[in-house]
Amino acid sequence: AQSVTQPDIHITVSEGASLELRCNYSYGATPYLFWYVQSPGQGLQLLLKYFSGDTLVQGIKGFEAEFKRSQSSFNLRKPSVHWSDAAEYFCAVGANYGGATNKLIFGTGTLLAVQP
């Protein structure tokens, strides 16, 4: 069965430090992978997505993610974190059962705190 694992429930980084949020997936076919961010009291905003091609994907707000098929991973990175990046981050895989649905399977999220 398809699944997404985000091993880190909560991460705290200092402002200006680099960030890496981990995501591992289990999916039989070529995965469609997404990172969403949820700010407090807000909906989910798409940061970036991977479908095919270059395994290093650039997103909004200075984020990037690298797809590594051999490790079944799609980790999110940012070289220098800003206080406004404090939010919850969700990794998701798009499950396409022969076109019957484009359900997203989400990880449990990683809550990022940024300290001054």
Add this chain to the structure above:
Amino acid sequence: EAQVTQNPRYLITVTGKKLTVTCSQNMNHEYMSWYRQDPGLGLRQIYYSMNVEVTDKGDVPEGYKVSRKEKRNFPLILESPSPNQTSLYFCASSFVLGSTDTQYFGPGTRLTVL
């Protein structure tokens, strides 16, 4: 502005009192979906709709109903809410059916059932 709207944003109700959470999108999207978000479980799909009058169950459909009479609207109905339906609910939409299309999410509805 392209957006998905949900109403109400917050709702406190009592067990058994029927309620409807509305969802509307102004992007002419064909595909719409409802998710619930619970701590430690991430988001799980409740129902989805591929187009008008076409709906189907997601992973956690028990206790919920939906309808899609117009392309822009996809209300979520709780006929007899129970405390285990206390959750944060998100509506999402995308232009076409297919995992490659980006889903746009509404701001969420926080429901408390007493």
